[in-house]
Amino acid sequence: MADLSLSPRSALAPFLHAGHHGAEGKTGVKLREVTACALAELTAFKGQKAALIKSTQNAFGVALPAANKSVSKDGVTFISVSPGKWLVTGEGAAEHDLVERLENAAGSLAAVVNQSDARAVVEISGDKARSALAKGVMIDLDPAAFKTGDAATSFAVQFWITLWQTNDAPTYRLAIFRSMGRDLLHWLESSAAEFGYDIHG
Amino acid sequence: MKNSNRLASGGLIDRAKPLSFQFDGKTYQGYAGDTLASALLANNVQLVARSFKYHRPRGVLTAGSEEPNALVELRTGARHEPNVRATMAELYEGLNARSQNRWPSLAFDLGAVNSLLSPFFAAGFYYKTFMWPAAFWEKVYEPLIRRAAGLGKPPLSDDPDSYEKAFAHCDLLVIGAGPAGLAAALTAARSGARVILADEGPMLGGRLLSDRRIIGNQSGLDWVKAIEAELGSFPNVRIMPRTTIFGVYDHGVYGALERVNDHVATPPAHEPRQRAYRIYAKRAVLAAGAIERPHVFGNNDRPGVMLGSAMRTYLNRYAVVPTKRVAIFTSSDEGYATAQDLINAGASVQAIIDSRKDATISAPKDVPYFKGAKILRALGNRQVQGVEIELADGSTRILDCDGVAMSNGWNPAVHLTCHQGGRPVWDDKTNAFLPGKLPAGLSVAGAAQGHFSLKDTLTDGFRLGASAVDDLGFKAHAIAAPDTDPESLAHIPLWRVKTSKGKCFVDFQHDVTDTDIELANREGFRSVEHMKRYTTLGMATDQGKTSNISGLAILGEASGRSMAEVGTTIFRPPYTPVALGALAGHHVHKGFRPTRLTPSHQWAEEQGAVFMETGLWLRAQYFPKKKNESWLDAMNREVEITRSKVGVCDVSTLGKIDLQGKDVGTFLDRVYTGTFSTLPVGKVRYGLMMREDGFVQDDGTTARLSENRWLMTTTTAGAGKVMAHLEFCHQVLWPELDIAFTSVTEQWAQYSIAGPHARDVLKKLVDPQHDMSNEAFTYMACGAITICNGIPARLFRISFSGELAYEIGVPNRYGDALIRAIMKAGEEFGITPYGLEALSTMRIEKGHVAGGELNGQTTPRDLGLIKMVSQKKDCIGKHMSERPAMLDADRPIFVGLKPKNPQAKLTGGAHFLDKGAKPSLDNDLGHMMSVAYSPMLKSWIGLGIVKRGRERIGDTIRAVDFVRGTEFEVEICDPVFFDPQGERLRG
Amino acid sequence: MRIPCPFCGPRDSQEFSFLGQTGLKRPDPNAPDAQKQFHDYVHIRDNKAGLTKELWLHANGCRSWIVVERNTLTHEITGSEFASPLTKEAAQ
């Protein structure tokens, strides 16, 4: 066989330009694409939610979160996205065996679908992250209303998003359809420009 | 240049920052803190505009956003902006403004001749005069009227500035930062509630910036500063100056416009000019204050005639004496405060003309004072040069003056309370319309509620700020309103001076006079809504902020009704005009809607592909081989190579839905016309999906990947709708079924490889352990494989082109690499990429239905797909698709169409008629749905529906397109033009 | 306008798409007058002025079909619930 090997490419790779952008002399926002991260959707079958919670608790050491919440342990994050449905991310060792571990835990209790390539995931942090996001995100991100561990599926600018907060910096992660990555980035960059922003490759 | 009307000291301007600016080409000087209006008045520029209809000279009437007269064009070039209120435009270095609506110059305006023709321009003029001939409306009358009567001209080039949208949330939104608003914000802020305090001006304080008042033991200004400082210290408070709350919407949603950079020449880099907010507020306090009423007397629109409150604003806030010899026309005790402020500033008060016979307040010393008197008219043209007054005894006399200050009571700014349909209610005690039914969550404080005294205003603010947040569970500590200096607000409004001489303007911006309203009444337009539309009162860009109430009063007087009986029209958003650019925000040009890019996008760009939009997706339309290759030539080449060798096309955009669970088969049987529960694992079946009304909504293939796991594909454009439909069927119709859906459209990059060499190309990619032979991997087979040394992939042997074809899907991260690998592997076979044009041509050659046919008006029977509808079971839409009319033999049915002349360029949408038949609905046989040039048949071909078409194969009919002006003879034929036996795809 | 999603909480109406009146039962396809029943099911609506129960999809959110109680005269929304008992159970 000829040299027909396939090398992978992340969703935003063609559009990311590392370095400082926007207003000079300040960095209110930091942006980076979250790569090396597996994604899956876990959907409980009819009447199996309680059993699924028990089984994933055993396998992952955490309880599946309720509406508008996320939980993390050992590189695995469960994000509640719909009744009986979770978006799961896996980093570090979990990047490579997330789907398999989920399938083992789920058995016949839930559908597991690999979505590792279906979303572009962006991380936004910095003291102006909230102000930049507020130029499109319609939900309230004030610490009084949205804290570390909180999550939402919502609409921003013109994208269906899943958003969750990972720390108090604050740092947010935002997942959207991969095909819209370029537009998402364009919006984020124009929203962050007045605060000055860094893109980390 | 000297500021001849500027006081030597005082005011809230920054004298250390002089600014120069231009008006109508002349350079003037002002200071930071000025508005354009205050700076013009400081330079004694009184004539600033011409009126809308009569081109009358106009000056500055107010000092706020209610200004009807002083509209100017601001900035130049692409940043040019018409109809800017000079009273709101903050001065900046180099500001360039021009008067508008005049020709050739402001001082000498030929349009003023309209004034002589004013009998023709009276109310209803347009309706009465320009009735006939109708053809003249568009070509003659309207352009003439538009040129003669109009406001500023819009810029013609693209706006170089950017605009943003943003969202904000709070417990309490306080609208207006005057004393009531500040009090409300402070109480709420201290309780810990999240507060947004918005004001349309650049400074907090409201009337306290304009009137010298005492609150507690400090000046009004110091009180404002103290509160502002305290509010600024709270992390839970957001102060938004230069922000107008322009609309109140359902459920606590407020529209706000922040003029981020209107006060500078050009926005700093990376900053927008304006930002439109949607504010979600649990509660709101409206503290928008009130707008003073003008008097309606002869020539009351002359430059120099000004609201008394505005005059005090210019004196105290801007240290400008607008005019130096002022006649005070008042129906309120407030006129005396204006007189006192003028005297303090060294101006001369020529007289106080008080319309009240028994006013009890005493006039300042040495000021001529007439009780029960009225101004009949102002004298002078480009500026007031005196007034003719009528004394209580009926005698008249002329007074010398160069300005008039009017005080006639206040109209509460109830505008926002109307945005949910609330109608203001007349109150005889305050002589004002007060808020009616309020939008949920909104309360009204201070002057906006008709509580005009400073003490009452503060009391309201503290109280309503507290009750709003207490409602939400906060514990606000009551704050008592401090005492304030005494004020006298008694007034008896004088709606108009009946014995006036000359034109008496009610609506300054639309040039509506008292006699226009009387005329409307005489002609039967007695309802306020009718009068408004007939006279256009209140319909200008200021929505009649200074005119509506006087207009209603005059209508009441003319028709013998009380104010309460007349009632009022309501105000609608926006409170003040909002630029469309701000509403569009980010959504301009390509940002208007998202563009979805395919996995092969970058590669296709490198190939010079021409793209087209399908839904939100950008897909390759064709791949021109050399520059200037036409779409038709490129498409022909792509089809010919695909049909003779091999081609590849990105089909990742098709919707893909992963279905799992033990009831998926049952579910599919119910949503598809065909039976799927019998589909073996490893096989694919074509499916047709109807809506419940019996019309086809989508089609696609569904593969059974394992016993309980299936993969459905939908059309590109239908993906979102189908997903919602399936979720409806599951959640609402059949929740008992055990299924789980997940959209996987974006997980997989998928390519169709089609043509006689498709298998040869594929073999070079697929890992060797997989048997790709025709026998092992048959038509309509599917399976999980690996390619290129272990990359997981899914393979489907399905064909839209009619050729031997495979669709191969890989995780999206490999999508870019895979298209390059396919092209490389196919090189030796002469592979071509093909775009949507070739894809479409090939499917038309094969008679496959697609977007043109799945138009929401066709049943399976119409599309010749009745065999796809299982008769053994029910499915969504089955009963409705079998209604008698749907099965009528005369209902047009799907056929192919071939022109008698192969080069006749058929058109979609053409209607079919028999030869010699007149083009009428009765004779209509159907219409063309899709057309293409077929390189295989060397002819244009079409698909369409024809009445009794299957029985008429071989007949010749006409395809008539009245829109494009073409008519061709076409032969009715089978819709499958190419390879009718379907031998190629099984090869 | 804001709509309370029983799963996500109050959200901007931009996140939702509207279907129509709720409480319609899909007819039994085997009923002797099934065609007539389907006609009514597809086309006949109360079109009430006042308090209505409507089906909305939280399309740009959790993808739940929900029933929203809304007064068409005032736009007041007085409640919402999951359209499906299954979704309700899964949301617990």
Ligand SMILES: [Zn+2]
């Ligand atoms: Zn929801």
